[in-house]
Amino acid sequence: MLYREAGQFKTSYAADQQIFPIRQDRIGILIILAIAFFAVPMLFSEYWLKAILIPFLIFSLAALGLNILTGYAGQLSLGSAAFMAVGAFASYNFMLRVDGMPILLAFIGGGLAAAAVGIAFGLPSLRIKGFYLAVATLAAQFFIVWLLTKVGWFSNYSSSGVITAQDMEILGYRFVTPEAKYLLVLAIVVVLALLAKNMVRSSVGRAWMAVRDMDVAAEVIGIRIMHTKLLAFAVSSFYCGVAGALYAFAYIGTVEPEGFSLDLSFKILFMIIIGGVGSISGAFLGAAFIVLLPIALDVIVQQWLAGVLPPSVSSNLQLIVFGGLIIFFLIVEPHGLARLWQIGKEKLRLWPFPH
Amino acid sequence: MQFFIEVLLGGLLSGVMYSFVALGFVLIYKASGVFNFAQGAMVFAAALTFVGFQEMGLPFPAALLAAFAVMVVLGIVTERVVLRPLVNQPPITLFMATIGLTYVIEGLAQGVWGANVRGLELGIEDVPVQWLMDSTGIGVSTFDLFGAGVAALLVTLLALFFQYTRIGRALRAVADDHQAALSIGIPLQTIWRIVWAVAGFVALVAGLIWGARNGVSFSLTFTALKALPVLILGGFTSIPGAIVGGLIIGSTEKLAEVYLGEYVGGGIDSWFPYVMALAFLLVRPEGLFGEKHIDRV
Amino acid sequence: MSGRKIGDVILDLQNISLRFGGVKALTDISFNVREHEVRAIIGPNGAGKSSMLNVINGVYHPQEGRIVFHGEERRKMEPHKAAKQGIARTFQNIALFKGMSVLDNIMTGRITKMHASFLEQAIHFGRARREELEHRHKVEEVIDFLEIQHIRKTPVGRLPYGLQKRVELARALAAEPTMLLLDEPMAGMNVEEKQDMCRFILDVNDQFGTTIVLIEHDMGVVMDISDRVVVLDYGKKIGDGTPDEVRNNPEVISAYLGVAH
Structure with a gap:
């Protein structure tokens, strides 16, 4: 199938403002969704679903959240994992303390709790910018993890704040098998990704980008800076919160606050740098890359370098490769994999006559 | 009262250590506008390298020199591989690149020297100063005093270096205005290499003192993160800011831990400095010594 | 006159x-x-x-x-x-939103006139959808008026100086000041x-x-x-x-x- 725009004339602004204006893109998305929903659960092993695809989807969601805040609204955050923690613990408590709480509502509640906390920690962004704000978000990272560990109520007084997520059940169906969990996570992620796509192509998204690109001009146009920034913090934290809830309920099962460490926050930041800052698809590409990379590295080390390198080197090699790739991407393609994909598509549009 | 003074002094002295790390940040930020998140990793790597050389049998001065040499090489390589290709990029991009650099440095240091915790011996004991104990009953660690002395010496040396050497003047010119400095023929890249080398030296000294106190382990990098609230407080460009900020953070953190910590379950020193720095920023966004910034449109 | x-x-x-x-x-x-x-x-x-x-x-x-x-x-x-x-405004040193297309820049000019709630925009339904279209019509009028139809989908960062000034004027005009x-x-x-x-x-x-x-x-x-x-x-x-x-x-x-x- 050729990737061509020729002949697709837009005769109305409605057609020009569709979510995916190019026909092949629409077909492509449908195919990807069909594969994800129908083929993947049948073709992939339990291990793949459980250990790779579910975390991939969850991290994509978290990266999407961070990308809304950092990529679209221009506010760098180093505390994404803390907002995930809020989502996980809030959902757990909703399930624990409210009788007959529907699981989806608990996830939404977790997201809303994270959004509220996000707004609180977003307040400094009204006075400070850039690195100062980035450092300030570290306060969220350390404070929230400490609070969840120290205040027993959050974890129902378990030792060192460990919680075990309840079973997921919707209308009597229990999501126990990896396939079922995968499909549930997939459905949630797809819905939230579509909502995000809608946001960034509407006036709220334009307001975010305007604040990112030049806040003084944005204010002069009539954008309320405070409202816009805090909304970005809220939406971003909501996404991270839901991702955190899914992380606890659909992936790990038993989590402790320390699991949502600064390291995890950095990983999510790396996903958007590698995937593409300010791009919805970039969040998915970046998450896939960061989830697959350690596995690929492990395979390489075990297969080819087993005798050559001592076993301790493998984890350090991962650090070096992660860090090196970040630097590499920032230098060579600051817009990440999503931009490379776009360039590829542009080439394809012109192929085979590039002039 | 005695106890309060003891806690306060202890806090001030550990604050000096934060100032150490903050100093490295400030140096690089002033000269190149880069917020070097990897400073903490450099502290860790420097200490680990020093211990590693000692374990190989090098005597103290040789190990010190060798570790310093490694830090200089690291600075030069960083300038060449990371900073130069990213010149003229937005500062936030450079900041993220230094987060990447953090991972590389940590991975390299542990890959070469191993990840197990080591002791580091400087030959100074962590015991109370006897005469002070006898006369006032206040216990102040000899080691902490030694650390503070080294810090004071280092700051004086740096101040002299900036004030009176040709390189120092060039450095201040670059800090003031890159373009203008370039236009009068100051070699920017050389300056950056020197600054990174100096920052490496500061990291080494900080690493030795921290390492001797708490052992050389990965957790050193987290201790180094404490320098960040110090920077918020003192401003990114001010050396006195780094010192005073460090003292404030160190003392309030200890006081808070001792007097408030027991009510909330302890361990608040992980976040207290940040929250304090934040609260401070809300009142005075330009920091202690920074100048008020006016957006021109 | x-x-x-x-x-x-x-x-x-x-x-x-x-x-x-x-x-x-x-x-x-x-x-x-x-x-x-x-x-x-x-x-x-x-x-x-x-x-x-x-x-x-x-x-x-x-x-x-x-x-x-x-x-x-x-x-x-x-x-x-x-x-x-x-009151709308242009700046001495062009203050366009560099990461956005010409069309999106001009659309931001109408932001005070768009009232769809955040949730409506997220679902892209009802008022949000209607507003996007209505305002697009208005923006296209400004685009025609200033004769910049050919660049509407171009990122503003790629435009020459003179055109950027014109786009900035378009953004101000879109607000119908x-x-x-x-x-x-x-x-x-x-x-x-x-x-x-x-x-x-x-x-x-x-x-x-x-x-x-x-x-x-x-x-x-x-x-x-x-x-x-x-x-x-x-x-x-x-x-x-x-x-x-x-x-x-x-x-x-x-x-x-x-x-x-």
Whole structure:
């Protein structure tokens, strides 16, 4: 199938403002969704679903959240994992303390709790910018993890704040098998990704980008800076919160606050740098890359370098490769994999006559 | 009262250590506008390298020199591989690149020297100063005093270096205005290499003192993160800011831990400095010594 | 100039003083702007012209003075409120949103007129969808008016300087302002681009009745298109009147030519 725009004339602004204006893109998305929903659960092993695809989807969601805040609204955050923690613990408590709480509502509640906390920690962004704000978000990272560990109520007084997520059940169906969990996570992620796509192509998204690109001009146009920034913090934290809830309920099962460490926050930041800052698809590409990379590295080390390198080197090699790739991407393609994909598509549009 | 003074002094002295790390940040930020998140990793790597050389049998001065040499090489390589290709990029991009650099440095240091915790011996004991104990009953660690002395010496040396050497003047010119400095023929890249080398030296000294106190382990990098609230407080460009900020953070953190910590379950020193720095920023966004910034449109 | 009729005073600045720390940017300046007129602010570099515009739409808050806009008296303006009340603005150093396309930049100009809630936008349903289309129509009118149809999907960062200035004007016009503040709209342009820009400014004034306050260095342009001119020098007002009056004002002549008198 050729990737061509020729002949697709837009005769109305409605057609020009569709979510995916190019026909092949629409077909492509449908195919990807069909594969994800129908083929993947049948073709992939339990291990793949459980250990790779579910975390991939969850991290994509978290990266999407961070990308809304950092990529679209221009506010760098180093505390994404803390907002995930809020989502996980809030959902757990909703399930624990409210009788007959529907699981989806608990996830939404977790997201809303994270959004509220996000707004609180977003307040400094009204006075400070850039690195100062980035450092300030570290306060969220350390404070929230400490609070969840120290205040027993959050974890129902378990030792060192460990919680075990309840079973997921919707209308009597229990999501126990990896396939079922995968499909549930997939459905949630797809819905939230579509909502995000809608946001960034509407006036709220334009307001975010305007604040990112030049806040003084944005204010002069009539954008309320405070409202816009805090909304970005809220939406971003909501996404991270839901991702955190899914992380606890659909992936790990038993989590402790320390699991949502600064390291995890950095990983999510790396996903958007590698995937593409300010791009919805970039969040998915970046998450896939960061989830697959350690596995690929492990395979390489075990297969080819087993005798050559001592076993301790493998984890350090991962650090070096992660860090090196970040630097590499920032230098060579600051817009990440999503931009490379776009360039590829542009080439394809012109192929085979590039002039 | 005695106890309060003891806690306060202890806090001030550990604050000096934060100032150490903050100093490295400030140096690089002033000269190149880069917020070097990897400073903490450099502290860790420097200490680990020093211990590693000692374990190989090098005597103290040789190990010190060798570790310093490694830090200089690291600075030069960083300038060449990371900073130069990213010149003229937005500062936030450079900041993220230094987060990447953090991972590389940590991975390299542990890959070469191993990840197990080591002791580091400087030959100074962590015991109370006897005469002070006898006369006032206040216990102040000899080691902490030694650390503070080294810090004071280092700051004086740096101040002299900036004030009176040709390189120092060039450095201040670059800090003031890159373009203008370039236009009068100051070699920017050389300056950056020197600054990174100096920052490496500061990291080494900080690493030795921290390492001797708490052992050389990965957790050193987290201790180094404490320098960040110090920077918020003192401003990114001010050396006195780094010192005073460090003292404030160190003392309030200890006081808070001792007097408030027991009510909330302890361990608040992980976040207290940040929250304090934040609260401070809300009142005075330009920091202690920074100048008020006016957006021109 | 046909059709348009200069009306009453709609903006009255009274005894405005503005300081940055110890530096005085504006000292005791008073002048007014009438409805539908083209009002120019001129003066040498550093005279405080941009500061004056920034006071008008609230980017800077003066320490002293009063601002009366549409009969409402206040100490200072606030930028987003000024926008809501119909004041739009372009900047001396282009202040476009570099990461967005021309179309998106101009669409942001209509942000005060879009009312769909956040949730409606997320679902892209009902009012949100309708609004996007309605406003797109309006934006396309502005695009046609300024003759920039061919670049509507281009990221603004890739455009040449002259076109960027035009896009910035488009963004301001998209807000359908009653008052337009233009900070050196023709700076750095060649003769042809200047002529285009002059034509657009006059057309806006003529067709939509928009009141225009502009800063410009090109004296020929100022004298040609403005109804009244206010002259600033070192933050003080040294002249105010029709182009002819200002031209013959000895104080103005000395400020520009440096002649002692």
